[in-house]
Amino acid sequence: MNPGGNDAKSSSSMKLPIYLDNHATTPVDPRVVETMLAYLTSRFGNAASHSHSFGWEAASAVEEARRQIAGLIGASPGEIVFTSGATESDNLAIQGVYDAHSGKSCHIITVVSEHKAVLDTCHHLEKLGCSVTYLPTVSDGLIDLHQLRDAFTPATILVSVMAANNETGVLQPVEEIGKLCRERGVVFHSDAVQALGRVPLDVNAMNLDLVSLTAHKNYGPKGCGALYVRAGTPVAAMVHGGGHEHGMRSGTLNVPGIAGFGKACEISLKEMPEESCRIAGLRNRLRDRLLAEVNDVRLNGSMEHRLPGNLNVSFRGVEGETLMTALKDIAVSGGAACHSDKVEPSHVLKALGLSDDDASSAIRFGIGRFNTEAEIDYVAGRVVEAVKGLRELVG
Ligand code: PLP
Numbered sequence: 001m002n003p004g005g006n007d008a009k010s011s012s013s014m015k016l017p018i019y020l021d022n023h024a025t026t027p028v029d030p031r032v033v034e035t036m037l038a039y040l041t042s043r044f045g046n047a048a049s050h051s052h053s054f055g056w057e058a059a060s061a062v063e064e065a066r067r068q069i070a071g072l073i074g075a076s077p078g079e080i081v082f083t084s085g086a087t088e089s090d091n092l093a094i095q096g097v098y099d100a101h102s103g104k105s106c107h108i109i110t111v112v113s114e115h116k117a118v119l120d121t122c123h124h125l126e127k128l129g130c131s132v133t134y135l136p137t138v139s140d141g142l143i144d145l146h147q148l149r150d151a152f153t154p155a156t157i158l159v160s161v162m163a164a165n166n167e168t169g170v171l172q173p174v175e176e177i178g179k180l181c182r183e184r185g186v187v188f189h190s191d192a193v194q195a196l197g198r199v200p201l202d203v204n205a206m207n208l209d210l211v212s213l214t215a216h217k218n219y220g221p222k223g224c225g226a227l228y229v230r231a232g233t234p235v236a237a238m239v240h241g242g243g244h245e246h247g248m249r250s251g252t253l254n255v256p257g258i259a260g261f262g263k264a265c266e267i268s269l270k271e272m273p274e275e276s277c278r279i280a281g282l283r284n285r286l287r288d289r290l291l292a293e294v295n296d297v298r299l300n301g302s303m304e305h306r307l308p309g310n311l312n313v314s315f316r317g318v319e320g321e322t323l324m325t326a327l328k329d330i331a332v333s334g335g336a337a338c339h340s341d342k343v344e345p346s347h348v349l350k351a352l353g354l355s356d357d358d359a360s361s362a363i364r365f366g367i368g369r370f371n372t373e374a375e376i377d378y379v380a381g382r383v384v385e386a387v388k389g390l391r392e393l394v395g
Contacts (some may be wrong), residue, residue, distance in 0.1 A: 021370030065262025168301030169310025178207030197268035224257030
């Protein structure tokens, strides 16, 4: 299936450019579009309108989506709070727990390789007097659980560690982190944006209290996210107004987006096991060809604890920006697309111990649902040719 409508199974019918940037955003699955269409047209009601059928229809779509999203992470539907996306979910989780504890001395533990939505929120709270420990990552991108254990203080109110990194795809030991937090009665938040629909998530098995999610990284629409909030977790509202979402996030709900997000999660629940295997196969195919045909390639981050569709590699001596310019028919990313307006070496790769040069020569390939073997073979050939050509130019 190809969302663009072309059959990319053979190179002769392959449509260019090829999209391999599925960590930045994913194409919207046609089944999701179909679900959303009704709520953009005839079923346009406001889910908060309790006095007529337009409102009831919208509210029922929202409740169905709550069930579908909760089903994918082992939660109860009532624990899903809809937001505008994961940036807001991260802010609500971290700032919300801080505000709920306001007045008391507090300490938060997070990791240097988190997304900016987490790091910048923590920097903001530091200015308000909260102390924050930023754990380092060890060389393959994972945190050291001993260092986490040592970082807890009596004032620790929150640990925020992402499930999967958006640049390297590295998976953190979420279950073990959850256990450490639960033993100490500390709230555990995870930004699971990149993990949703790609690897299994279970809020109970993993002792997760707060989980940030977004639809557009899982074949759903942009501008629609959620925060899983375990019942009883103290989270103060950031957005005040009509008291929607149990008073935790006011504002008219984005019903078409929410219905699409729900459908996307329902699809993932059914298709993830097979899809993840197929995508990991494509990723390994790309990796093996690059390693076999290009010298001096560095694989960034653990290959063992990694999302199936992620490959992050540095082609030594070749500037990532220059390589991407040479690969105009392939959409990849050099750093995290979320803050790509800043031209500085990625903080995630620097945290892995890469030099500025190696970090600047990194390319992130994000393989997704609609990529085919023919596309991967084409991309491998183009990258090999471009890297060799650029290296010859610089002698
Ligand atoms: N967290 C991670 C790990 C991400 O990759 C992103 C987006 O790239 C976000 C948060 C922000 O999500 P949103 O675009 O829904 O605000």
